[in-house]
Amino acid sequence: MDDISFTKRERREERKAVQVADRKSAAYQEKVQRVGLWAVVVVLVVGGVWYLSRGGGSSGQPGPVVPTVNQVTADDWTAGSADAPLMLVEYSDFQCPACGNYYTTVKKVTQDFSNQVHFVYRNFPLRTLHPNAEPAAWAAEAAGRQGKFWEMHDLLFERQSQWADNLNTKSTFHGYAVELGLDGNQFDSDYSSSAVRNKVATDVASGTVAKVPGTPTFFLNGQKVSPSPDYASFSTLINDALAAQK
Amino acid sequence: MPLLRKSSLLGYLFGLVALAGFFDATYLAIKHFEGLAPNCSILNGCEVVTTSSYSVIFGVPVALMGSVYYLTVLLLTVAYLDSPKRWKLDSAAVVVCFGLLATVWFVYLQLFVIHALCLYCMFSALTTTTLFLFIFFWWRHYRLLITV
Numbered sequence: 001m002d003d004i005s006f007t008k009r010e011r012r013e014e015r016k017a018v019q020v021a022d023r024k025s026a027a028y029q030e031k032v033q034r035v036g037l038w039a040v041v042v043v044l045v046v047g048g049v050w051y052l053s054r055g056g057g058s059s060g061q062p063g064p065v066v067p068t069v070n071q072v073t074a075d076d077w078t079a080g081s082a083d084a085p086l087m088l089v090e091y092s093d094f095q096c097p098a099c100g101n102y103y104t105t106v107k108k109v110t111q112d113f114s115n116q117v118h119f120v121y122r123n124f125p126l127r128t129l130h131p132n133a134e135p136a137a138w139a140a141e142a143a144g145r146q147g148k149f150w151e152m153h154d155l156l157f158e159r160q161s162q163w164a165d166n167l168n169t170k171s172t173f174h175g176y177a178v179e180l181g182l183d184g185n186q187f188d189s190d191y192s193s194s195a196v197r198n199k200v201a202t203d204v205a206s207g208t209v210a211k212v213p214g215t216p217t218f219f220l221n222g223q224k225v226s227p228s229p230d231y232a233s234f235s236t237l238i239n240d241a242l243a244a245q246k
Numbered sequence: 247m248p249l250l251r252k253s254s255l256l257g258y259l260f261g262l263v264a265l266a267g268f269f270d271a272t273y274l275a276i277k278h279f280e281g282l283a284p285n286c287s288i289l290n291g292c293e294v295v296t297t298s299s300y301s302v303i304f305g306v307p308v309a310l311m312g313s314v315y316y317l318t319v320l321l322l323t324v325a326y327l328d329s330p331k332r333w334k335l336d337s338a339a340v341v342v343c344f345g346l347l348a349t350v351w352f353v354y355l356q357l358f359v360i361h362a363l364c365l366y367c368m369f370s371a372l373t374t375t376t377l378f379l380f381i382f383f384w385w386r387h388y389r390l391l392i393t394v
Contacts, residue, residue, distance in 0.1 A: 034328050041324050044265060045317070052273050128305045167360065201280060 070222030271312030
């Protein structure tokens with residue numbers, strides 16, 4: 001009698017223990033599932049962003065060397081003599097009104113001092129302020145592929161007010177290209193090409209490295225200079241720099 | 247009471263769609279910050295749309311907003327799958343409704359103002375519409391799915 005009741009209790013306890021263990025393992029499994037779910041989501045999100053930012057499935061190419069303010073690269077657009085004692089680098093934005101103000105002076109100065117100053121133009125479109133500045137830079141670069149960078153550069157500054165608020169600038173710029181006697185189809189394909197996009201992006205990166213605060217920013221022989229947009233300030237600056245070298 | 251399988255499956259599908267939208271928007275956002283045009287092989291208006299003056303609102307790129315939006319929906323969904331609370335579903339529904347409104351606006355801009363279509367943007371319109379249909383169904387049948 002005693003024996004039987006003992007066995008019964010024993011059995012009951014055993015059954016209970018098994019139940020607790022079952023419940024524990026079910027809870028454990030649920031926990032594993034929940035942690036697993038979050039882990040999968042985090043891995044997918046982080047991994048996906050990492051893959052995309054590495055240029056996965058994109059037009060991204062290995063970044064070219066970013067030029068510095070006291071160095072001219074083969075990709076740079078330059079005017080004046082390469083052997084000139086001075087080098088003037090401008091970071092500019094085709095849509096920025098101040099850059100438009102400087103344009104005439106800079107053009108005259110670089111022509112008058114073409115033997116003394118090696119002028120370099122780099123794009124620094126302020127995309128958030130000027131939505132058309134970057135497309136304008138692409139247009140100038142695309143024209144440059146057909147040998148007319150400076151012609152497009154001049155046209156863009158001269159007609160800044162005409163295209164600055166345009167919505168479909170691509171067709172406007174196409175019109176300019178045709179006006180300059182460029183091949184329109186070639187211009188369109190260059191305008192959209194990753195080579196042109198990357199060139200502008202490289203210029204921007206160069207300006208960022210140089211800590212360009214705004215546009216236009218000038219560097220004379222690697223030193224940041226801030227002349228007024230009149231001819232006299234520019235020529236004084238250049239004459240002083242030439243005198244200092246002698 | 248744990249979720250029924252049917253609701254759970256729906257939740258996972260919903261999360262996958264949100265994830266697809268997230269990758270899409272993030273890709274555009276990254277391209278925006280790199281200053282590169284996205285690869286567009288089928289529709290030829292990507293650079294027109296993604297560089298238009300409508301691609302940035304108050305200095306914030308639209309693509310980045312989209313990226314944050316999809317991530318929010320995704321996280322709410324996963325949180326709901328983790329422990330189903332009504333408020334998570336409701337929040338996701340509200341966010342998706344705003345997403346749908348934004349989508350309608352952007353599709354309108356592409357069709358009638360910019361006159362160019364961007365493949366990635368249209369894909370995003372598709373994912374948000376899908377999310378909305380899901381939410382609509384999920385919401386209406388919430389009781390049916392949860393308590394049987």
